[in-house]
Amino acid sequence: MALSREEIAARYGTALFGFAEDNKVLDDVYEEVGELKKAVEANPAIIGVMSDPVLNGEEKKKTLEAIEKDFSQEVQGFLNLLLEYNRFEYLIDIIDYFNNLYDEKKSIASGTVTTAVKLDDDQLKRLGDSYANKYNLKAVRLENKVDPSILGGVILQVKDRVIDGSVKTQLKKIRTQLIDEN
Template sequence: MADSSSPVSGVADRYAAALFELALEESALEQVEADLDRYSQMLDESADFRRLVESPAFSSEDQLGAMKALNERAGIASLAANFVGVLAQNRRLFTLPGVIRSFKRRAAEHRGEATAHVTAAQALSEEQKSALKAALKERLGKDANLDLKVDPAILGGLVVKLGSQMIDTSLRTKLNMMKSRLKEAS
């Protein structure tokens, strides 16, 4: 995943800004966001799709043809499908994950929502997601979208980032703090 200071992130942000403006102009914000969610789901679930998106070994024609077939199969025939075609033609399909993140952030800001980047040791159930959203809404005073990521290395608990704030209740952090205290005590 590219960090926010990388050139890939900058390109993804510019493409996302253009797509967002087009979606607003055409009153298609919800449809484009839903289609981008489908792409995101496909990226999460299919190693072949990730390889198609990330690998420079595929020509732009190969990527464009594959994306047309995928769009047809997934029922994506909107502005998002055309946009992804442009990414493929311009050899920028590798920016798709960053474009999705940036677009979703812009859409949430447009709706007055906050985005919480949540890292958990294992996938959260729908009940856990709802409880987390409710707790965040109470703290923020507004709805929060969850950008969920699973990282077994945190062992347990959650790491929640809201803008510049970070709430780290991970077991890994607690164990590291305990280890540090034990070193200081000896």
Template sequence: MSQAAERYALALFQTAQKHQVTAEVEQDLREVKKIFATTPELYQLMVSPKLSSEKRINLINELFKQGNQYVVNTIQLIAERGRLNEVGELVDAFINLSNDAQGIQDAKVYSTRLLTEEERASISTVFAQKVGKQSLRIENIIDPSLIGGLRLQIGNRIYDSSISTKLARLQRQLIG
């Protein structure tokens, strides 16, 4: 992650905290990242040197006019400085700062079916303690190839109790 993205994220985070709009800013930043990720043509246009700075700022204002003003101002600033390619890193850095402040960690839980709220809460309670956080923000991903059980990804840690992994381990033991 670039130092510039981290600095922009920290400045935006401090501003959001000061004005008590951290959750709103985080939600808007996630939306900005999603928009750029799902519409590569827009992203390519925004980072194109052929687009004048004035038109780029006008486009940002038009696209994100419903968003939080701190987010819009930050996007404008990084656009003016030619760093729009670092938007994704800025969003990730902001989310990390926000999560750390709240004692939350993002987690991906792969399962063969959709988890109930009760199961999510139980997983959050157990695994949050293991990673030293208060709770987990769980994204449930359906993966029928697991056959059964769960696979959790929390940061760079993976906890795997899926049947497919157990079968693969058993196969390695039997075959050698």
């Protein structure tokens, strides 16, 4: 029975996490796979080349050596493992799974804050710090999405929790109350 994309990501992501944790290089591996993910997302052809069944193993190995030269032995070993077992096409999914395990271990959450106008970095940081304090997290990484239709205020979504403080929602609530009273 073939494994699903999610199962492969979970297996390899968990294995990388456990290996990095056992070798006491978890933070270093986290930083390196973050950089690797950025590089692969900027150059998606890397995945195509490393997953191409037409290319022989030696060509892929040479390409991988050029990619991995600046990474630690742990990340190099991991990339070679993916190449050996033909799992390179799942690299981004595996890194995402690893990152989720890392965030869970370190009490870090990620989310989005939707506003009518773009927030600066300081505003995002203060909002994230406030949320982290309220929910006993060490940190919250927020991405800002701009949606002028909310008129003002913020909609904060972290994991499955949504805090909607938008003007649009407040106006809808007032409208509903006025209609219910009549």
